[in-house]
Amino acid sequence: MNKTRRLAILSRLRANDPNPTTELVYTTPFELLIAVLLSAQATDVSVNKATVKLFPVANTPAAMLSLGVEGVKGYIKSIGLFNSKAENIIKTCRMLLDHHHGEVPQDRAALEALPGVGRKTANVVLNTAFGWPTIAVDTHIFRVCNRTHFAPGKNVEAVEQKLLQVVPKEFAVNCHHWLILHGRYTCIARKPRCGSCLIEDLCEYKEKVYG
Template sequence: MNAKKCQALFAKLALAIPEPTTELNYTSTFELLIAVVLSAQATDKSVNKATEKLFAVANTPEAILALGEDGLKNHIKTIGLYNSKATNIISLCRQLIAKHQGQVPETRSELEALAGVGRKTANVILNTAFGHATIAVDTHIFRLANRTGLAPGKTVLAVEYALEQAVPKRYKQDAHHLLILHGRYVCTARKPKCCDCVIADLCEYEQKTPEVN
């Protein structure tokens, strides 16, 4: 997709989604980090339901360590992969206390060194908590970038790098949330809602779904 179309695409998304932000509920950078770790292969809705009760009793590294792994599992057992996530979160909390005075670090290398934190999670934290112009490529963004022709790539990393080049500078801070929200609610996996799509005229997808009469 050429630069002119990219500019028009993000201009339209920005008008359609005037307040692009995460749908995870949090009140601190630490809470956001825990919520993002829990959100892997899980819906934001299911994470919010669990963290509402978890954060009411434990929303610091020290408090979660006090719960212990079994106590933590009891709060997050409704979320997929909760056993491994609990193990990672306990390790993560120990690392934050031992290496970062209990605070969430602001560099990619330090974030990715934490248990359960990969590049995607680090990008979310850098963008949402610290205001960096990073783009975390999840399944929605990977699908949308390839389907629309915006930033095609065979791997998540390839799409991330392609988006870094394609997204106009003025939209880079919000691009992650603009794309994920559009992918989650409009450019869906099985049956994209092309007739309701504000960027349908710019999208290069050849199999657009017809309007339902």
């Protein structure tokens, strides 16, 4: 896909949704970090159902730590992999208190050193909580970028690097949200909704589906 077409796609997505954000419900960087940790292999809807009960009880590292692993499990047991996630949350809270004064660090290396936090999670936190121009590539974004030919790549790392190369700075902060929402609601996996797609005429997918 050429530069002109990419720019047209981004401009159209921005016009349609000027201020996109995550569908995870949070009020602080710490809440966002916990929500993203819980969202691995889970839907945002399921995470929000759990955190709406968890965060009023524990929305700081100290409060979460006081719940303990079993206490956290009680709130997140409806989410997949809740056992390991509860353990990672408690370990993460302990590290935040021991090494970062209870604050979520605005540093990639420090974030990725936290238990359960990989590059994708760090990207989401840096982008959504702190406004960094990072682009976290999940299955939705990977699919959209390859299907449309916007930023094709063999794996999520390759797609992320391609996006960082081709997305102009003015679109970089919001690009992650536009692409994930597009993949979640329009360019869906099994049967893309090409007939109602905002960028259908700009997309280079050869097997478009109508009706």
